[in-house]
Amino acid sequence: MEKNIPVLIPQEMLDVTDSEYRRRALEEGPHANQLWIAEDDDHVEFLMIAGIDDDDPRIVHVIPMSNDPGEQTADGLVIDKTPIGMPMVAWPALGIPIPVRVLDTPLGDFCAGVAQAVTCDDPALNGHVHRAEDPDDFLAAYAQVSERAHTFQQWWAIGRHLPPLHQEQVIVFGVSEERKTYAEALKTALGLSAAQRNAIMNHGMPLTATQSKKMKQAGFPAAPPQAQEAIPDAYLIAAEQPRWRRILDDMDIDGDDVRLELARKAAFDLAARTSGRDAAAVNGALLKAVESMKNGQ
Numbered sequence: 001m002e003k004n005i006p007v008l009i010p011q012e013m014l015d016v017t018d019s020e021y022r023r024r025a026l027e028e029g030p031h032a033n034q035l036w037i038a039e040d041d042d043h044v045e046f047l048m049i050a051g052i053d054d055d056d057p058r059i060v061h062v063i064p065m066s067n068d069p070g071e072q073t074a075d076g077l078v079i080d081k082t083p084i085g086m087p088m089v090a091w092p093a094l095g096i097p098i099p100v101r102v103l104d105t106p107l108g109d110f111c112a113g114v115a116q117a118v119t120c121d122d123p124a125l126n127g128h129v130h131r132a133e134d135p136d137d138f139l140a141a142y143a144q145v146s147e148r149a150h151t152f153q154q155w156w157a158i159g160r161h162l163p164p165l166h167q168e169q170v171i172v173f174g175v176s177e178e179r180k181t182y183a184e185a186l187k188t189a190l191g192l193s194a195a196q197r198n199a200i201m202n203h204g205m206p207l208t209a210t211q212s213k214k215m216k217q218a219g220f221p222a223a224p225p226q227a228q229e230a231i232p233d234a235y236l237i238a239a240e241q242p243r244w245r246r247i248l249d250d251m252d253i254d255g256d257d258v259r260l261e262l263a264r265k266a267a268f269d270l271a272a273r274t275s276g277r278d279a280a281a282v283n284g285a286l287l288k289a290v291e292s293m294k295n296g297q
Contacts, residue, residue, distance in 0.1 A: 010085025016108040025106035026243040030060055033115040035083045037105040038062075038098070043151045046088065048110060050095060050119045058240040059097045059159050063118060064148050065090045072132035073141050077118060081128035083108025089132060091145065092121035096152050099159035101259060103242045162240070163260050167230040178225045189218040200224060231260075231267050234282045239263035247290055258293075265289040 015021060016035075030036065034049045046065040053059035065088050072078055072089045082088045084107055110118070117125035135141050179201065186197045190211050199205040201224050207215060212222040239262045248258045266285040269292070 012083060012085030012108065016083055016106070021108075022106065026241075029241050029243070030100055030103055030106070033110045033112065035065070035107040035110065036062075036103045037107065038102045038155065039104045040102060040155070043154075045148060045151055046107075047152075048090060048115065048118060050115075053097060056162070056165060057237050058100055058162055058165075060100055060103070061095060061097050062152070063090050063092050064094045064096075064152055066148075070135065071141060071144055072135065073138065073145055074132055074134045076132040076145075077121065077123055078130045078132045079110075079114060079118065079128060080130070081111065081114055083110060090118050091148075092118060094145075094149050094152065095119075096156050097159060098152060098155040099162060099240065100242060101240050101245065102155045102158065104245060106242070163231070163236055163257070163263075165233045165236060167232075167236075182220055182224045185215065185218055185220050189214050189220075231263050234279075235263040235267040235286070236260075238279070238282045238286055239266070244286065244290065247294070251293060262286060262289050262293065265292065 025034075030049055030052070032049055032051045036047055036049065038045050038047055046067055047062040048065055050061045050063055053061060066072075067084065067086060067088050069078060069087045069089055073091075075093055076089050076091045079088050079090060109115075113126040114128050117123055117129040123129040123131050183197050183201055186192045186200060190207075192200070196205075200207065207222050215222060239259045244259070244262065248262065251258050263286075266282070266289040269289070
C-alpha cells in the first residue's frame with residue numbers, strides 16, 4: 001500500500017505567513033517590490049507593488065499577478081524566484097494605480113533585480129524572469145486575464161473617490177469671513193475678551209440668555225457659524241493603511257466611509273490627547289480612535 005507523500009511547504013511561504021512577519025509588515029506599511037494579496041467582498045488577487053504614488057501615498061502602482069503558472073499568457077512574465085518560494089505569473093501590461101485600502105495580506109519582497117525586470121516588462125534584466133507562453137486553451141486563459149484586469153479597474157475607480165488631500169491649504173480652520181464677522185461681533189456687541197471669544201467660537205461655550213439677546217439685536221444668531229474641518233493629510237493617509245483594514249471592515253458607520261470617520265475622529269476628537277503629528281503620534285491617535293469606534297463612542 002502506497003504511503004501519502006507529504007507536501008513540502010517552501011520555507012519562504014512559512015516565513016511570510018508567520019504572524020510576527022505579518023504584524024511587522026502591516027506596521028511598516030506597503031512599499032515598492034512587495035508581494036501582496038488584495039481583496040474585496042468578491043475578488044482576491046495577487047499583486048506586486050511597483051511603487052507608491054508621488055502625489056498621493058494612499059495610492060500604490062501595482063502589477064497584477066497569479067500564483068498559478070497554468071494561467072500564464074504570452075503577454076505576461078513567469079517569475080521563478082518569488083517571496084513565497086513558488087513560481088508566479090505577472091502581467092506588467094496591466095499595471096494600474098489602486099488604493100492601499102484594498103491591500104490585505106503582505107507576502108514578502110521580491111529581490112530588486114526581479115522587481116526591476118517585472119516592472120520594466122523585460123525578462124532580459126534578470127535570469128529568474130522569463131517570457132510566458134500561451135497555454136493550449138488560450139481563449140480561456142485570456143478570458144481569465146480580462147476578468148482580472150476588470151477587478152483591478154474596479155479598485156482603481158475606488159481610488160478616484162478618496163477624500164481630498166491638502167484640505168488645510170483650502171480650508172483655514174476657524175477664519176471664514178462669516179466666522180470672523182461673528183467673532184468681531186462678540187467683541188463689539190458683548191465686549192468679550194479674546195479668551196472668552198475663543199471659548200465660544202472654538203470650544204462650544206454657549207452664550208448666556210442676555211448675551212444671546214444682545215447678539216440677536218445686533219443681527220447675529222446665538223451660536224457661531226460652524227467651522228469647516230480640515231483633516232490633516234497625515235491622518236487621511238494613515239487611516240487608509242492596511243494595518244487597520246480588518247478592524248475597520250467589521251464596522252458599519254451608517255454607510256459612511258469608515259476610514260474617513262477614523263481620520264476625522266483621530267484628528268479632532270482625540271487631538272487634545274495626542275502630542276505632535278509625527279507617525280507615532282498619528283498612529284497612536286488612530287489606535288485610540290479605533291477603540292472608541294469599536295465601543296460605539
